[in-house]
Amino acid sequence: MSALEKAFHSPVGRKVAAKAGLAEPARLRRGRAYPAGAIVLATIGASTLGSDTLARIGRPFDAPVVDSGEDPAPGYGNPIGALVIDATAVNRIAQLEQLRAVLRPGMRALEASGRVILLAREGAGDWEQQAVARALDGIDRTVAKELRKGATSNLVRMALDAGAADVASTMEFLLQGRSAFVDGQAWSVKASPDAPELTSRPLHGRVVVVTGAARGIGAAIARTLARDGARVVAVDVPAAGEQLAAVANEVAGTALQLDITARDAGARIAEHVAARGDRIHGVVHNAGITRDKMLANTDADRWASVLEVNLAAQMRMNEVLLDPAVPGSVADGGRVVGIASTSGLAGNKGQTNYAASKAGVAGLIIAMAPDLASRRITVNAVAPGFIETDMTARIPFVQREVFRRSNSLSQGGSPVDVAETICYLLDPASQGITGQVIRVCGQNLVGA
């Protein structure tokens, strides 16, 4: 820790920082904890989707306070835990007023780490309907920026034929602390014929392969997978074997020392799983490297190594692991998750190769998803923003503090936040989420 960093975190430093507008960031609610306060459901128009979904996950809910123009605006007596707005019937500009009317009292009433969750339908129909669908996106992103004390807002776009069973795992994820660092985001939920019931250990007995599992985000993924019941196959390069063994033993999984750029990497993973008589439920392509340099100084080797590890190796392994004829490959109904990055989505100085690889991951999953739909295999990516790891700890303090503050939650995320989002995608109940890139970035200022 540098002298500057120590001074910043000293009692005096904290006071100075607070005066300068750099308040202590809120401590986020994490894990499978629901909000403490009441869940309020506001339904606009004729829809039962919100109430059906909350009933499906077993959460009671209260009626909203509505601002009907009196002065001062009405408020809630006690802090509320979450404001769920079922806007699936909203398709006219005039109806947006009803969102304002329920959001206004809710904004000040939300508890720390509270939630605003907007349920909407995918844009379709006439010009106005499509414009309104997009308007909800603007509301979500702005609400996320205005909320304080670790509260978040997210928008879920439902396919026209998707129902409560399809969105239940998403509702649970967003209400719980698992989504702590997911803020101001929007993603889509499709209909699926057979979304199973939710359980607290949805991955019980399922084999999940995690690459890059020895440290940082990979180790957090392994731990979170184990909490949710998975049998973890922890993969990392042989040189990281000591830490890898520690992680594997901690989660009672198995360690596989393997360089994922080896031509037979996919085959060796499948063999490892097949030897134990199993098939794979999920593959988490977490392994990745950086070789940062300004493009003017980037040679072919720097360029190639990052694309090879972060993208090409992943694609090669997928070809083997998604071949149903290969023993020990991914079973029908399985899950593939890639790790993109906000750097890939927004671009980042000195990271052309990294941005190319990570944007490539996003492109890859979007391309793969429809091809695997018939086998009910979902393919998604998460895009972490600034996450506190050994890697980001090496960034100079001032720059690091700027990165931390440049999101709506004014702090860096934790590796477990990335892990939780991945576990949500791996949940068999998340069958309706495929071809998506979900950012875990606290609504970072940069990015798509």
Next chain:
Amino acid sequence: MNHDVVVVGGNRTPFAKSGGPLREATNHDLLTAALEGLVARFGLAGTRAGEVAGGAVLKHPRDFNLTREAVLSSSLAPQTPACDLQQACATGLETTMYIANKIALGQISHGIAAGADTASDAPISVSDPLRRILLEASAARSTKARLAALARIRPSHLAPQAPRVEEPRTGLSMGEHQAITTERWQVGREEQDAIALASHRNLAAAWDRGFFDDLVTPFLGLTRDAILRPDTTLEALGRLRPVFGGENGTMTAGNSTALSDGAATVLLADSAWADAQGLPSLARVVDAEVAAVDHPGGADLLLAPVAAAGRLLARQRMAAGDLELVEIHEAFAATVVATRKAWLDDAYCRAVGLDGALGAIDDERLNITGSSLAVGHPFAATGARLVPTLAKLLHARGTGARGMISVCAAGGQGIVAILEAV
């Protein structure tokens, strides 16, 4: 009874020259690290193994119950029983047979054999007079009596006693014994250096092709065997001065094993149990034999494995030609050469009670992924290093391929074992 015993796999730390990258680790640390890697490789965390047998040759008094304590420090269930064994350099192979025999008898379904040694952290004891004075002082009932006892300490008492490397009955070190054998069997410098060179080349190639990815887990930041010199040459080896056998000796630091630090483990199981658990079976443990020679009476200290090999092959109705691979522990390159010559020597083989010469061991069947000269030789760990290595090599050759491990040991003993690919 009579269960099929298979080698599921193994794990070891990288080995290093004593005083090198692993110098801070104790026997306990090394053994625990090797166990942890094995547990992780086969997903045994939290489970109870039938038994763990381990050992070390250079043991501190604090290494009391070494293996059981390492089990308690590992991720295995604390209900896993353990014992310590010791048979000098044969320890790791003897623990393998101890566990294999229990599995064969149906007493346990699976178990772990192990060995660890650190020459960096070798126990140093105090002189006998000093020890007697210290014991007397600690038993004294008054301060006066304690001071009186301590006052008898003389400077000469304070010289520490390094661990003995000599054979107690001959006063000769193992190297000095081997120098006699080297002379007796007319082993030349060139053939010794050629074996050392092959050991380094074979080991380097095996590392480069990832052969050790599922046999070794890094420890203390060391990711490869530290003694290995991939670039060594016959010229470089030829420049080394003799360290055993006097000025005209042929044994050098390059063709003799270095004092080493490291630990190794083997997971053994009843084949039916391994199948039921979804664990791999690399090779079946066929049989083993131990022999000893009368080295105080003048026999070659390190050639006991020859008689053991002959008796074992005869019992298994096998000939030397049935062995696709042979692993001969490279205590010294000259030991390997002398052993090969002894296998071919009809008179010698008859003299040790065999029916005749055993036959030739060709280069292409011998130590094909390197051995102790390049890997290192933490005494008790070597047997447990060899078993998974040979099992993996045989498995790759296909079902039925058979191979032999031959390990010489201090005290004029030797153990050999036969594995057969599953």
